[in-house]
Amino acid sequence: MSSLQPSHSLIVVGAGLAGWRLVEALRRDGFSGELLLLGAESQRPYDRPPLSKQVLSTKWTIDRAELASAERLKELNVNFLASHTATSLDVDTHCVKTSAGEQYRASHIVIATGSRARTLDYSATEHVHTVRTHDDVVRLLGELSEKDEPRDVVIIGGGFIGAEAATSLATLGHRVTVLEAMERPLMNVVGPDVATWLEGLAADADITLRGSQVVLDVVADAESLRVLMGDGSSIGASLVIVAVGALANCEWLESSGLEIRGGVVVDDHLSAGNDIWAIGDVARFTWRHDPFVEELRIEHWQTANDHAQYLAAQLLSAEPSPPLSMVPYFWSDQYGKKIQMLGHPAPTDEVTCVLGSPEEAKWLAIYSRDGLVTGLIALSHPRALMMSRDLVGEHSTVENALALQPWT
Amino acid sequence: MKILVNADKCQGHARCYAIAPELFDVDDYGQSTVRGDGVVPADLIEKAKLAIANCPEYAIDVLED
Numbered sequence: 201m202s203s204l205q206p207s208h209s210l211i212v213v214g215a216g217l218a219g220w221r222l223v224e225a226l227r228r229d230g231f232s233g234e235l236l237l238l239g240a241e242s243q244r245p246y247d248r249p250p251l252s253k254q255v256l257s258t259k260w261t262i263d264r265a266e267l268a269s270a271e272r273l274k275e276l277n278v279n280f281l282a283s284h285t286a287t288s289l290d291v292d293t294h295c296v297k298t299s300a301g302e303q304y305r306a307s308h309i310v311i312a313t314g315s316r317a318r319t320l321d322y323s324a325t326e327h328v329h330t331v332r333t334h335d336d337v338v339r340l341l342g343e344l345s346e347k348d349e350p351r352d353v354v355i356i357g358g359g360f361i362g363a364e365a366a367t368s369l370a371t372l373g374h375r376v377t378v379l380e381a382m383e384r385p386l387m388n389v390v391g392p393d394v395a396t397w398l399e400g401l402a403a404d405a406d407i408t409l410r411g412s413q414v415v416l417d418v419v420a421d422a423e424s425l426r427v428l429m430g431d432g433s434s435i436g437a438s439l440v441i442v443a444v445g446a447l448a449n450c451e452w453l454e455s456s457g458l459e460i461r462g463g464v465v466v467d468d469h470l471s472a473g474n475d476i477w478a479i480g481d482v483a484r485f486t487w488r489h490d491p492f493v494e495e496l497r498i499e500h501w502q503t504a505n506d507h508a509q510y511l512a513a514q515l516l517s518a519e520p521s522p523p524l525s526m527v528p529y530f531w532s533d534q535y536g537k538k539i540q541m542l543g544h545p546a547p548t549d550e551v552t553c554v555l556g557s558p559e560e561a562k563w564l565a566i567y568s569r570d571g572l573v574t575g576l577i578a579l580s581h582p583r584a585l586m587m588s589r590d591l592v593g594e595h596s597t598v599e600n601a602l603a604l605q606p607w608t
Numbered sequence: 609m610k611i612l613v614n615a616d617k618c619q620g621h622a623r624c625y626a627i628a629p630e631l632f633d634v635d636d637y638g639q640s641t642v643r644g645d646g647v648v649p650a651d652l653i654e655k656a657k658l659a660i661a662n663c664p665e666y667a668i669d670v671l672e673d
Binding site for chain 1: 619620621622623625626634635636637638661662664666
């Protein structure tokens with residue numbers, strides 16, 4: 201007998217990609233019981249990746265990022281409540297309380313509250329933008345539209361979102377400066393070698409990128425903003441964006457008794473016990489991929505999607521499910537190029553370029569640890585990357601990879 | 609089942625090709641197309657569903673179930 205029967209009910213707390221894809225998959229695969237989807241934001245479920253790309257560059261209007269229309273929610277018989285922020289969970293009674301004081305109960309609970317943009321405390325914080333939500337991007341575009349002229353934009357943080365926002369705003373004609381705290385952006389993700397290969401891309405896109413930057417404060421004067429730097433200098437800007445990563449939305453569970461460590465700790469089946477699960481950005485999950493075992497949290501579209509599909513299948517399966525198995529994937533559209541990564545390599549893993557070269561800004565590289573392939577990363581080489589996917593899934597030896605050359 | 613890749617939505621991830629190379633082809637830029645007329649053989653329907661669920665751009669349309 202499967203875990204989820206038609207007589208059961210399920211509350212999905214969080215209406216981002218993970219929550220919405222779970223609901224969709226459960227209905228697609230035959231669950232007919234009651235489904236309640238609680239969203240903290242005022243919009244219906246929408247997709248975040250386009251916000252910093254197509255929407256910020258004004259190629260799309262923001263409504264194109266919508267994932268679930270009112271008709272679709274009705275068709276799937278999902279009770280969706282927007283602007284309902286969960287404030288606590290009782291793990292014994294499965295009671296979810298919201299900020300408006302309502303209480304909801306169900307036989308099964310899925311935590312999918314995602315993550316939020318990390319902010320920094322500046323004197324002029326109220327003038328500083330983040331790029332994470334629908335409302336963030338509406339506010340940012342609204343401010344840009346007040347004056348029809350190129351702006352001086354400073355972006356604090358050169359990671360994925362910082363670089364994507366920089367690219368989008370530069371294509372609109374704004375003068376963009378990106379301030380990165382590390383010597384080079386993404387060193388902590390892609391490792392020092394690959395970070396070096398990516399370094400020239402910003403300049404090619406007419407974006408000023410500065411590494412090893414210490415930002416002390418952002419202050420406002422009558423007409424503009426000023427970014428105060430650690431070396432005593434300052435940079436004037438009419439718009440400042442901070443893009444320094446994300447934090448899991450798990451504070452609401454602190455009194456629940458669930459194990460929280462920068463995320464909701466779940467096992468290799470995404471279970472927190474007692475018919476409670478966590479998926480997507482908020483889940484700190486165990487990932488077994490022989491010979492490696494890791495406990496991690498991944499904030500990418502693909503992982504949210506993988507978690508949702510895996511959990512739906514597990515809840516509806518009559519047989520015990522195998523542990524979560526996946527090949528993580530992420531992409532980022534930076535400075536006019538597409539970066540894609542398969543696997544979850546450590547920044548300290550060894551890197552071997554196997555196709556193209558950094559000079560031609562088109563390459564494919566292997567990450568390896570103890571002689572085993574742990575990941576693949578490509579710049580503008582999507583086909584070659586995907587042809588080589590099995591190397592990561594199977595943790596092939598580097599020797600074998602170089603002999604097979606599946607990318608050719 | 610019959611499927612089609614919406615060329616306007618496809619952004620060149622080549623995910624469909626990684627999952628179901630029997631059904632999709634991609635060019636060097638990752639731009640994807642269905643092989644043949646897009647009719648999915650019965651034994652590949654699960655793979656087709658997996659590819660549809662894994663397209664980050666929601667670019668694979670189902671023309672006939």
